Amino acid sequence: MSALSFTVQRRQDPASDERRAEILANPGFGVHFTDHMVTATWTKDGGWADGRVSAYGPIQLMPSAAVLHYAQEIFEGMKAYRHADGSVWTFRPEANAARMQRSARRLALPELGEEDFVASLKALVEVDQAWVPEADGSEASLYLRPFMYASEAFLGVRPANVVTYSVIASPAGPYFSGGLKPVTLWISQHYARAGVGGTGSAKCGGNYASSLAGQLEGIENGCDQAVFLDSASQEYIEELGGMNLFFVTKDGQLVTPELTGSILEGITRSSILELAKDEGLEPVERRIPIQEWKDGVASGDILEIFACGTAAVVTPVGELRWEGGTAPAVGGAEGGEVTRSIRSRLLDIQYGRAEDSRGWLTRLA
Numbered sequence: 001m002s003a004l005s006f007t008v009q010r011r012q013d014p015a016s017d018e019r020r021a022e023i024l025a026n027p028g029f030g031v032h033f034t035d036h037m038v039t040a041t042w043t044k045d046g047g048w049a050d051g052r053v054s055a056y057g058p059i060q061l062m063p064s065a066a067v068l069h070y071a072q073e074i075f076e077g078m079k080a081y082r083h084a085d086g087s088v089w090t091f092r093p094e095a096n097a098a099r100m101q102r103s104a105r106r107l108a109l110p111e112l113g114e115e116d117f118v119a120s121l122k123a124l125v126e127v128d129q130a131w132v133p134e135a136d137g138s139e140a141s142l143y144l145r146p147f148m149y150a151s152e153a154f155l156g157v158r159p160a161n162v163v164t165y166s167v168i169a170s171p172a173g174p175y176f177s178g179g180l181k182p183v184t185l186w187i188s189q190h191y192a193r194a195g196v197g198g199t200g201s202a203k204c205g206g207n208y209a210s211s212l213a214g215q216l217e218g219i220e221n222g223c224d225q226a227v228f229l230d231s232a233s234q235e236y237i238e239e240l241g242g243m244n245l246f247f248v249t250k251d252g253q254l255v256t257p258e259l260t261g262s263i264l265e266g267i268t269r270s271s272i273l274e275l276a277k278d279e280g281l282e283p284v285e286r287r288i289p290i291q292e293w294k295d296g297v298a299s300g301d302i303l304e305i306f307a308c309g310t311a312a313v314v315t316p317v318g319e320l321r322w323e324g325g326t327a328p329a330v331g332g333a334e335g336g337e338v339t340r341s342i343r344s345r346l347l348d349i350q351y352g353r354a355e356d357s358r359g360w361l362t363r364l365a
């Protein structure tokens with residue numbers, strides 16, 4: 001049952017058609033935002049209320065707002081895709097709603113019901129649908145960013161009694177500007193993003209803050225992204241700062257690190273595990289020693305490696321580097337055959353070019 005309704009106050013000064021067209025012609029990632037945003041407020045006594053769609057703009061927050069001090073914040077990431085008939089769809093929103101509820105429980109934030117979550121996306125996309133890029137095969141989409149934070153003005157350390165939920169939207173081209181060029185990864189040995197009993201499996205801002213030093217170290221060493229290991233033994237592969245990892249093996253397996261509590265359960269990851277069977281591959285979730293990567297690319301046991309997530313879709317992974325060593329890229333200059341095939345399979349479903357036999361799509365507008 002939906003508890004929230006969203007009133008709409010359209011802004012009087014939306015972007016002109018020309019300005020919007022200019023942005024949509026070259027959206028980048030996360031730099032431009034649509035005309036409106038969603039907000040709703042939760043109070044301990046009253047629950048969720050005051051759902052609205054209003055002008056995108058600065059938010060009023062007291063300097064003492066708990067989120068600014070104790071990082072009680074969670075978010076989601078998903079996309080709206082325009083199909084050839086002009087309709088607008090999103091991918092497995094119920095999975096994002098459920099993950100946001102799990103994140104909320106871990107960060108002691110209130111849960112938002114699945115119906116309210118989906119209704120909030122519909123409310124925003126309905127008003128800002130002109131911002132969803134055309135279905136021209138270019139893989140452009142409208143990135144949707146639901147988030148929730150402790151907005152109560154209080155410096156005591158306890159779960160906030162006032163919380164704000166919001167959704168903003170940003171037209172998006174490819175997350176990595178190099179096209180399907182493989183990304184080079186750096187093994188982060190000094191910095192972990194998450195630990196046992198920590199918040200690694202929640203989608204909270206703090207995890208991204210703690211990934212930045214490792215990411216920076218990677219960039220200083222000529223890499224695009226850092227790969228994080230389990231913090232206890234430093235032996236097992238976990239994930240990247242914003243993507244899960246997959247390995248295609250010589251014996252027809254599609255292997256990804258199992259969920260240990262410190263890895264984010266990506267919706268792209270679980271979708272690819274299902275699509276593996278269509279690809280004739282055996283999906284495997286298990287612990288993967290980082291040594292297996294180094295040995296596997298040398299011996300030929302690992303044929304392809306890719307990273308996946310909503311923003312990055314499926315991105316080939318190239319060379320692996322660490323302090324004192326490198327392991328060569330596999331899979332070729334534009335990603336291997338399986339990487340490209342899984343990528344197209346997923347995009348074809350999302351853009352309505354292939355049958356949605358699993359019921360993964362929800363219409364937004």
Ligand code: PLP
Pocket residue numbers: 077239240241242243244264265266267268269308309310311
């Ligand atoms: N891992 C992390 C740390 C992420 O931030 C993301 C992105 O959302 C993913 C994995 C992939 O998750 P999803 O496929 O749900 O976007």
Ligand code: COI
Pocket residue numbers: 076077078242243309310311312
């Ligand atoms: C996503 O893929 O949606 C993410 O959240 C990754 C990154 C942009 C934080």
